[in-house]
Amino acid sequence: MAKATPRTVLITGCSSGIGLRMAVQLAQDPGKRFHVIATMRDLRKKDKLEAAAGDTLNKTLTIQRLDVCNDESVTECINSLPGKQLDVLVNNAGVGLVGPVESISIDDMKRVFETNFFGAIRMIKAVLPEMKKRQKGHIVVISSVMGLQGVPFNDVYAASKFAMEGFCESLAVQLLKFNIFVSMVEPGPVNTEFEMKLMEEVARSEFPGADAATVRYFKEVYLPASHEIFTTMGQTPESVAKAVVNVIAKERPPFRTQTNTLYTPLVALKYADTSGDLSVGTYYNLLFRFTGLFHLSMSCLKCITCSCFRRRVTPA
Ligand SMILES: NC(=O)C1=CN([C@@H]2O[C@H](COP(=O)(O)OP(=O)(O)OC[C@H]3O[C@@H](n4cnc5c(N)ncnc54)[C@H](OP(=O)(O)O)[C@@H]3O)[C@@H](O)[C@H]2O)C=CC1
Ligand SMILES: CC1=C(/C=C/C(C)=C/C=C/C(C)=C/C=O)C(C)(C)CCC1
Numbered sequence: 033m034a035k036a037t038p039r040t041v042l043i044t045g046c047s048s049g050i051g052l053r054m055a056v057q058l059a060q061d062p063g064k065r066f067h068v069i070a071t072m073r074d075l076r077k078k079d080k081l082e083a084a085a086g087d088t089l090n091k092t093l094t095i096q097r098l099d100v101c102n103d104e105s106v107t108e109c110i111n112s113l114p115g116k117q118l119d120v121l122v123n124n125a126g127v128g129l130v131g132p133v134e135s136i137s138i139d140d141m142k143r144v145f146e147t148n149f150f151g152a153i154r155m156i157k158a159v160l161p162e163m164k165k166r167q168k169g170h171i172v173v174i175s176s177v178m179g180l181q182g183v184p185f186n187d188v189y190a191a192s193k194f195a196m197e198g199f200c201e202s203l204a205v206q207l208l209k210f211n212i213f214v215s216m217v218e219p220g221p222v223n224t225e226f227e228m229k230l231m232e233e234v235a236r237s238e239f240p241g242a243d244a245a246t247v248r249y250f251k252e253v254y255l256p257a258s259h260e261i262f263t264t265m266g267q268t269p270e271s272v273a274k275a276v277v278n279v280i281a282k283e284r285p286p287f288r289t290q291t292n293t294l295y296t297p298l299v300a301l302k303y304a305d306t307s308g309d310l311s312v313g314t315y316y317n318l319l320f321r322f323t324g325l326f327h328l329s330m331s332c333l334k335c336i337t338c339s340c341f342r343r344r345v346t347p348a
Contacts, residue, residue, distance in 0.1 A: 038067045045125030046070040047077035049224030053273035056084045059093035071098035100125045100151030110158045123152040124174040128230045129189045132242035141188045148192035169212040177220045181299045185254050215285045220295035223266040265294045
């Protein structure tokens with residue numbers, strides 16, 4: 033039987049982290065099912081991807097410039113594709129933002145929405161006409177657990193991911209009529225440059241406009257706890273990439289995929305109590321009341337939700 037033509041997959045934000053790993057895993061697919069257009073806004077950063085891509089470079093993986101915040105850049109990149117056609121779009125490019133809201137300028141907040149929300153929508157708008165014409169396509173969004181459940185001091189970042197979730201939940205229904213699938217991938221903390229970039233910004237800020245108590249809660253309570261979460265629960269970008277490859281490979285891809293089972297119970301709290309008090313109260317307790325016991329409570333959480341525990345309760 034003749035081999036199927038590889039599907040063209042365009043990924044945004046491939047200079048580092050999850051984007052880079054997704055690009056490489058798809059390009060190295062043993063069945064050669066994909067041709068990857070790995071994009072980044074600054075081609076001076078392409079060395080790391082080139083090295084990781086190895087001999088797939090310019091075979092199953094090509095690198096192109098694309099800034100999701102720039103109309104011309106997006107048009108130029110899409111127009112350069114044969115027939116302007118794309119089978120899978122992976123919206124991965126994203127930026128974080130942490131800190132007390134009082135100290136964050138509206139311009140900085142807008143920058144987060146420009147990338148995480150409008151950037152992804154700019155991409156979706158650019159590929160939809162062709163996908164609809166061909167009645168075929170898959171749009172993947174690297175959302176976050178913070179697109180489902182807020183986390184203190186991440187208010188604006190969480191809002192940008194919630195916005196994406198609402199947008200895609202609405203769009204997915206209409207697109208099914210055109211045989212186009214939408215998939216949200218929701219990782220918990222992932223050990224990429226993401227956290228380091230945030231910590232660099234935090235180190236530079238003097239938190240203008242925020243009161244001393246809030247700054248103290250942020251620096252002395254939230255930051256160490258958050259670091260602990262990345263250490264105890266953080267996934268590798270490779271494992272998130274693997275989850276995305278599985279989603280892309282499915283004939284009927286799921287709408288939602290959480291990649292970190294350790295984090296799932298924290299998200300589930302809001303569905304267990306529709307008043308929302310259970311999740312707000314639990315986050316409050318974890319952050320402010322059990323701070324001394326934080327390490328222990330995280331270990332308990334890990335124990336309750338880890339896969340070895342599940343294995344014991346699954347019938348043989
Ligand atoms: N790390 C984590 O804990 C989690 C991350 N996520 C999400 O995963 C995605 C990838 O993040 P991750 O790999 O961790 O972080 P990285 O910081 O390693 O990667 C982010 C990527 O986005 C790119 N990017 C930023 N702005 C633009 C833009 N305007 N146009 C094109 N590319 C851009 C960056 O490029 P450049 O190098 O030029 O800045 C970089 O390649 C993001 O959407 C993030 O929100 C979700 C859950 C958890
Ligand atoms: C779970 C939890 C916390 C931190 C969660 C963090 C830091 C999650 C990070 C998720 C990321 C980085 C998603 C990216 O999109 C707190 C508030 C410390 C204490 C309460 C319980």
